[in-house]
Structures are given as C-alpha cells and as structure tokens.
Amino acid sequence: MERYKSSSGKMLIHDSYNKLLQAWGTDFEEKSFETTYGLTHIIITGDRSNPPLMLFHGTADNSAMMWIYNMKDLSKEFYVIAVDAIGGSGKSEPNDEYWRSFNQITWMDDIVTALDIQYMNICGVSYGAYLAYYYTLKRPDKVNKVACLAGRIPSNSFEVLFKMMTAFLPEALFPSEKNCTKLLN
Structure with missing residues (x-):
C-alpha cells in the first residue's frame, strides 16, 4: 500500500518535516532501522549518559511537530528518543507485515532492542499515551516513569x-x- 500519492508529495512532506526539525533549537541525529513492521524513524538528542526518555506522538502527527517546543529543554536532562509512529505521518515506512498483523508491543520491543535500551522513561500524547501505557503494562521491567497526556489506559x-x-x-x-x-x- 502506497502512503503518498506521488514522489513530489512525499518530498513536500519531508521538506516540511525537516524545516520543523531545524526549529528545535538543539542538536539532533536522525536514524532509521528495520523492525518487524517496516522502517522506523527516530530522532535522538541529548547526552547518551542521561536517562533515556522515549517519546511517542499522537495520531496524525509526527515527532518533528509534536515535540518542537519541548525538545530543547528535554534534551538538557534526558537522552531523548522521539519515535515516528509506524503508519503515521512521519518518516517511518510500514511494510506489508504492518498491514497484516501489526502488534504494538512487538514493534516497541524492536525499537528498544535496536537502541540497546535496558530501562527508560516513556512519554506520550493521545495515541502515543496509549502506546506508553500499553508498553508499561506489558513490560514494567523496562519502564522507570511514565508521563502521558490525553490518552487512555489500554x-x-x-x-x-x-x-x-x-x-x-x-x-x-x-x-x-x-x-x-x-x-x-
């Protein structure tokens, strides 16, 4: 299933995304890696020696937009990993398996494993809050603290x-x- 109507449309969306990242006011690194359900895109900022904080945005949003006003301050205290939800409007790209059998915990486990994170803080808004709560319920040994807005407990x-x-x-x-x-x- 194609996510974009045209390659020029994809380029416009990615250009807008990149402009938003430049407004973050902090250094960052973008990474993409394969997971069970496709290519997952993340944005990393902050000192690796700080406690990890994984961020999940809401539906119809992306990490560049959702965290634009928070990232500068968060990156002073945390090693921040902002995840573009797979299947959402960011740079993550779902594969065929995503459309057949997406499992949020498997996907999030893939992310945690790829980044070699043993224990983290997690934050989400709306759908991202749902993901944060759900992961905390299923993997309490991996989560230190949770902060969520406008979400519901699974x-x-x-x-x-x-x-x-x-x-x-x-x-x-x-x-x-x-x-x-x-x-x-």
Missing part, C-alpha cells in the same frame, strides 16, 4: 470504554452549562 473491557463515553459524550455533543457542571462534578 483495556479489553467494554465497560471502561462505555463509562468514558457516557461521562463525556453528552457534554461534548450538547455543551450547556448544566452538562459542563455535571462533567466537572
């Missing part, structure tokens, strides 16, 4: 999802003073 329970929907959907679909007050209480 659960097979429809009950949890139903409770979230009934709590938030009426207020989102019908925003009124009464519904907002109900949500806050």
Whole structure:
C-alpha cells in the first residue's frame, strides 16, 4: 500500500518535516532501522549518559511537530528518543507485515532492542499515551516513569470504554452549562 500519492508529495512532506526539525533549537541525529513492521524513524538528542526518555506522538502527527517546543529543554536532562509512529505521518515506512498483523508491543520491543535500551522513561500524547501505557503494562521491567497526556489506559473491557463515553459524550455533543457542571462534578 502506497502512503503518498506521488514522489513530489512525499518530498513536500519531508521538506516540511525537516524545516520543523531545524526549529528545535538543539542538536539532533536522525536514524532509521528495520523492525518487524517496516522502517522506523527516530530522532535522538541529548547526552547518551542521561536517562533515556522515549517519546511517542499522537495520531496524525509526527515527532518533528509534536515535540518542537519541548525538545530543547528535554534534551538538557534526558537522552531523548522521539519515535515516528509506524503508519503515521512521519518518516517511518510500514511494510506489508504492518498491514497484516501489526502488534504494538512487538514493534516497541524492536525499537528498544535496536537502541540497546535496558530501562527508560516513556512519554506520550493521545495515541502515543496509549502506546506508553500499553508498553508499561506489558513490560514494567523496562519502564522507570511514565508521563502521558490525553490518552487512555489500554483495556479489553467494554465497560471502561462505555463509562468514558457516557461521562463525556453528552457534554461534548450538547455543551450547556448544566452538562459542563455535571462533567466537572
């Protein structure tokens, strides 16, 4: 399955991505390596002797955009690895296996193994938060601390999802003073 309609479209997107990286205000290195599900692209910054911090962006985003305002400060305290989600809008390129049987934990294990990381901090936003929580649940021996925004804890329970929907959907679909007050209480 092709990700881009044309090679010129791909070039425009990558040019935009590269311009965003230049605005990070810190030195960085880009790397790509093969995983079970295709070529995974990462951006690394910070001192290798600092604690590792793996970052996962949200859906329809990429690492260059998501972390543009955070990277300069994060790189002072951490060895930062910003991962472009495979199948997303960054520079990672899924293979046929991705479309057949993508498994997030296998993919994340591939990343951790390729980078020879034994123990790390992990951070995510939205879909990235889901990945961070899920990896922490499945590989607690690999994760020190987790920081997440706008994500949900992975659960097979429809009950949890139903409770979230009934709590938030009426207020989102019908925003009124009464519904907002109900949500806050």
